[in-house]
Amino acid sequence: MHNKGVAAAGHEQTAKAAAFILAEGGNAFDAVIAAHLAACVVEPVLSSLAGGGFLLARTATGDNTLYDFFVQTPQFKRAVAETDFFPISADFGTVQQEFHIGVGSIATPGTVKGLFEVHRELGSLPMTVLAQPAIELARAGVAMNAFQAYIFDIVKTIYLKYPETQKIFTSKVRPGCLLQQGEMLYQPELADCLEVLAKEGDAFFYRGEIAGAVTRLCAERGGHLDSKDFEQYRLVKRTPLSIAYREANVLTNPAPSSGGTLIAFALQLLQSFDLSGYRYGSAPYLDLLANVQDMTNKARIDAYLNENSPHPAEHVLDPEVLETYRSQIKTAAMCSRGTTQISVIDGRGNIASLTTSNGEGCGLFIPGTGIMLNNMLGEEDLNPKGFHHWPTDQRMTSMMAPSIVTLPDKRxxxxxxxxSNRLRTAILQVLLNVIDFKMPLDQAVTSPRLHHEGGLLSVEGGFADDAIAQLLKNHPNYQVWPGLNLFFGGTHSVSRSADGFFGIGDPRRGGVAMEVS
Incomplete structure (x- = not known):
């Protein structure tokens, strides 16, 4: 039975896979699974079956569940001197960012467990059907688009490091470079692996050949994982964090992940400000937003310095903590990495918001599979106490915050x-644009953004020159970007209202939206 709906994602083929499944009668959860499998093929830097993520699911009957299948730290920690773990530099053009890769950077993957358990609970079509678009794309090949070629160029050091990945991703026309725009990416091993996985299920990954291949790789080349890490990995179902902001309700990712909690913190700080008194893009509004972001980041750092809390982020929402930071903002304001998002809503009322990450990838495939392993233990953002200081056998914290918003008009x-860290400020600004400034969703997503962290104010091109000039007087440490940039996130978004469906892929990250009518 044909199912209406809309999907937004970071690649045309990812969105097409979701639209195909909706047209085949699948629901939003079938569509988001198929889309993610396709993303693992066509967005190789941003998506992998050896990463982790979160799905915020709202069923047609109104049940809300956060499926946490993010990566887990290993149960065994190898001595640092025995670990294959080293830095590389990613070049964003305007800024450089250091990442760490190697076998010692791999955490226990959760994506496969997550997709299959969500499928068992919420799916309606066979997994073999959901995997078909991805299998065909991997086998027949996909032309590199401009955005994926750009991403490759940023992290080329990782993908040129090892012969196995060079073989798949190296350009045929420019030796020593990765695939260029228009060149075909063929992944036959990944196609074969997806075919077997769809038929045999997640046990093939966690108790079969794939787990065995990873544990051998770690034992031989300086990694931490062994068979117990795979056998004992579990998906966790959580109650979403619910925030009342103005007359809207926001559902997002709860603790132990910190992104949703910090978005909630920022919204709670802003509750006491009447934003109707501010003009969008004006210097006073941008200054307020920068100061809210600064306080949110301070709250995050202060929370992680509290050694007594296993999940420090959740305590930032305590009323007395909020008031401490809110009072500082009033004074300050008035004086003036690979991550991808897939959003789907179907005609039955099911909603799926999925955020996943592979970091940037550790540089190595799981042998014989074409699946790039994650480098989450090498992500500075995910290791706030420093590398090699992670506690064993624990969910890693994450900024990822898949969210669902219900507006007063029932939209x-x-x-x-x-x-990375910019995703929470990207989501926050889209929420403020929609709720406070009543922008249509496409304008809310494409409007310029700013990000304040570590004393540096990053400002995206597009704001009025006079507003920026005034803003920068209060923030002398700044970086102004020439236009929209992937640095400021990729909020692929969809909506449903009495007027029908709408979707917008964030142009910063090659976003595409498709409606099935």
Whole structure:
């Protein structure tokens, strides 16, 4: 039975896979699974079956569940001197960012467990059907688009490091470079692996050949994982964090992940400000937003310095903590990595918001599979106490915050973002644009953003020159970007209202939206 709906994602083929499944009668959860499998083929830097993520699911009957299948730290920690773990530099053009890769950077993957358990609970079509678009893309090949070629160029050091990955991703026309725009990416091993996985299920990954291949790789080349890490990995179902902001309700990712909690913190700080008194893009509004972001980041750092809390982020929402930071903002304001998002809503009322990450990838495939392993233990953002200081056998914290918003007019929006620490400020600004400034969703997503962290104010091109000049007087440490940039996230978003469906792929990250009518 044909199912209406809309999907937004970071690649045309990812969105097409979701639209195909909706047209085949699948629901939003079938569609988001198929889309993610396709993303693992066509967005190789941003998506992998050896990463982790979160799905915020709202069923047609109104049940809300956060499926946490993010990566887990290993149960065994190898001595640092025995670990294959080293830095590389990613070049964003305007800024450089250091990442760490190697076998010692791999955490226990959760994506496969997550997709299969969500499928068992919420799916309606066979997994073999859901995997078909991805299998065909991997086998027949996909032309590199401009955005994926750009991403490759940023992290080329990782993908040129090892012969196995060079073989798949090296350009045929420019030796020593990765695939260029228009060149075909063929992944036959990944196609074969997806075919077997779809038929045999997640046990093939966690108790079969794939787990065995990873544990051998780690034992031989300086990694931490062994068979117990795979056998004992579990998906966790959580109650979403619910925030009342103005007259809207926001559902997002709860603790132990910190992104959703910090978005909630920022919204709670802003509750006491009447934003109707501010003009969008004006210097006073941008200054307020920068200061809210600064306080949110301070709250995050202060929370992680509290050694007594296993999940420090959740305590930032305590009323007395909020008031401490809010009082500082009033004074300050008035004086003036690979992550991808897939959002789907279907005609039955099911909503799926999925955010996943592979970090940037550790540089190595799981042998014989074409699946790039994650480098989450090498992500500075995910290791706030420093590398090699992670506690064993624990869910890693994450900024990922798949979200669902219900507005006073009953319109529902599914959104989330990639972009490391920037994703929470990207989501926050889209929420403020929709709720406070009443922008249509496409304008809310494409309007310029700013990000304040570590004393540096990053400002995206597009704001009025006079507003920026005034803003920068209060923030002398700044970086102004020439236009929209993937640095500021990728909030692929969809909505459903009485007027029908709408979707917008964030142009910063090659976003595409497709409606099935």
């Amino acid at each position: 529902q929006i599914a959104l989330g973002s990639g972009g």
